[in-house]
Amino acid sequence: MAANFWSSTHYRNWLRSAEEFMSQSHAVIKRDHPLFKEDEINTIKSIYSQTITTLAKNSKLRQRVAATAIVYFKRFFLRNAIRDHDPRLIAPVALYLAAKSEEHQMPAKIVVAQMLSLYVGDHPYPYTVAHVYDYEFKMIACLDFDLIIYHPYRPLVQYCADANMTDLLTSAWPILNDSYRTDACLRYPPYLIAVACIFIAGTLQDRDMKEWLQKLGIDLQELGDVTQYLSTLYVNPNPVRATGSHVEIINNKLHSHFGSKIQSVPAVVSKKPPSSSRPKLPSRAVD
Numbered sequence: 305m306a307a308n309f310w311s312s313t314h315y316r317n318w319l320r321s322a323e324e325f326m327s328q329s330h331a332v333i334k335r336d337h338p339l340f341k342e343d344e345i346n347t348i349k350s351i352y353s354q355t356i357t358t359l360a361k362n363s364k365l366r367q368r369v370a371a372t373a374i375v376y377f378k379r380f381f382l383r384n385a386i387r388d389h390d391p392r393l394i395a396p397v398a399l400y401l402a403a404k405s406e407e408h409q410m411p412a413k414i415v416v417a418q419m420l421s422l423y424v425g426d427h428p429y430p431y432t433v434a435h436v437y438d439y440e441f442k443m444i445a446c447l448d449f450d451l452i453i454y455h456p457y458r459p460l461v462q463y464c465a466d467a468n469m470t471d472l473l474t475s476a477w478p479i480l481n482d483s484y485r486t487d488a489c490l491r492y493p494p495y496l497i498a499v500a501c502i503f504i505a506g507t508l509q510d511r512d513m514k515e516w517l518q519k520l521g522i523d524l525q526e527l528g529d530v531t532q533y534l535s536t537l538y539v540n541p542n543p544v545r546a547t548g549s550h551v552e553i554i555n556n557k558l559h560s561h562f563g564s565k566i567q568s569v570p571a572v573v574s575k576k577p578p579s580s581s582r583p584k585l586p587s588r589a590v591d
Contacts, residue, residue, distance in 0.1 A: 354546035373402035475505035
């Protein structure tokens with residue numbers, strides 16, 4: 305486990321500049337065409353990122369577990385096309401893996417049961433516990449075993465406490481939660497996301513944040529980039545929701561594409577493999 309963010313695999317392997325992120329994203333989008341258009345791809349990713357949050361909430365898991373799962377989900381589809389991997393399965397697998405990484409108990413059968421209760425479509429939810437176990441290994445391999453995630457939550461609390469601005473936490477915290485609806489976690493370090501959320505919260509309350517920023521020595525151009533990026537969340541008057549008729553349309557299209565490809569997982573993996581045969585996950589990071 306890395307002792308700090310700057311020596312972690314999170315920093316070394318997974319942060320992308322704007323140019324790198326766009327190049328990699330467009331390469332994957334091209335692989336999805338013409339089956340899925342770019343706006344459909346963005347809608348699918350948004351729906352299932354929110355689905356992860358709902359699954360975690362319904363299972364009484366901490367927000368951190370949901371955040372880790374969303375990062376896994378986004379990293380997975382930064383490398384893989386939706387046409388090759390069904391997000392209806394990737395989302396619960398990401399949560400199942402994140403719960404273990406964050407040292408929480410989350411049986412696969414509970415994940416699947418929660419998906420069954422949420423799922424909408426003209427067909428039943430097609431995946432089973434065996435599929436979750438099977439895909440868990442594929443996700444770990446795709447993520448290069450880089451399972452330790454550093455989140456902005458702790459820096460957010462620390463910055464507010466150090467500056468005697470704890471009253472801004474109630475406003476900044478929801479903004480931080482909303483940031484996981486974007487790809488900020490793939491582009492910016494956690495401390496910068498935390499600063500941006502506090503800055504936005506303070507600005508909305510007509511506070512002068514300049515002196516605080518000067519003391520931090522933050523690169524104002526970088527802060528401006530992430531602040532503008534997060535602000536787009538609140539500009540769109542019709543954000544994508546994880547409920548409604550559009551979700552059923554998306555699920556039906558996914559099922560039309562993947563339905564004939566879903567295979568029964570061999571009985572040998574239909575039960576949880578013994579611990580000796582399963583990858584050992586790293587201890588939870590302290591960020």
